[in-house]
Amino acid sequence: MSAHETQNDLRNAMLQAMRRLAKSVSVITCIHNGQRYAMSASAVDSLSADPPSLLICINRSSSIHPPLFQGADFCVNILASNQQDIALACAGRLKGEERFTAGSWNANANGVPYLADAQASVICRQDGRFEYGTHSVFIGRIEEIFVGNTVSPLVYVDGVYTTSAPLPPELACA
Template sequence: MRLVASSVSLVTACDDAGEWHGMAVTSAGSLSMSPPSMMVAVNRTASIHPVIMRSGRFTINLMDESHAALLEPFARSDMRDRRFEVDDWVEAGSSGPVLKGALCSHVCSVSETHDFGTHTVFFGTVDDVILPQDIARSPAPILWLNGRRVSVATPQTI
């Protein structure tokens, strides 16, 4: 599966004390248009796992190349305290932080969970979709391929 290019998202949530939590994932995606829903697989040892379980909410922020510097802190647990240092975040109420300028942010309420192997798959009903102000700009999603970040040239219609 290392040879399957996947988009990178930052999954974020807010705990009972109002603290923000997040992690980088390639295991998030759309699930259904009716009802609008998303899914994300989270390792049960990840620090955000119990936060999503308790709060019943998560946000999937699809990363843009302009946010590449955020990837390392969100991918490494030893850099957890640096994840929200930069001013790239806005508060989304009980859903926690939303990444400014993300290609798209899906604010979700957990509707179902399913444990499989080491992970829990969270199925979320989309409560809100946040798009960048400059929706006409060319998207430059961050992709993960063969264990590293790769850039995408301006997409062309085929």
């Protein structure tokens, strides 16, 4: 087996393994030179509580990558289970400004768009980045958070949208 075949096999196995990693679905938004951008993402995670920060991983071929690469601040909008239409719109069904026709959008004082009825919207000042493979990892220092009243995440696993179900009381953690 050649090194290329081994890398290809490893890539395919990794993709299959990642299908088993359930992740909450978010829509990442930003504004740059008066243009709003949005994309669905599951490659989002907390980074540190001190300072409060998170990270997002963005493919360099994504339309939101250039404004983020130029330093645009961003928002991570954590979607609720009833917001699959927004996830699909921002995953490519709609393009550009059309993506903001799905959902109810507001903007903070700096113009960063956020989803008014998301489970949570976390607005970040960009605080670092690095490139790796096909992606850039952007670090956001949290500046503002809007939290909804319910916890009912939209989840992506094995190529489909779903939601989490609570465990029976005897299996649930306190």
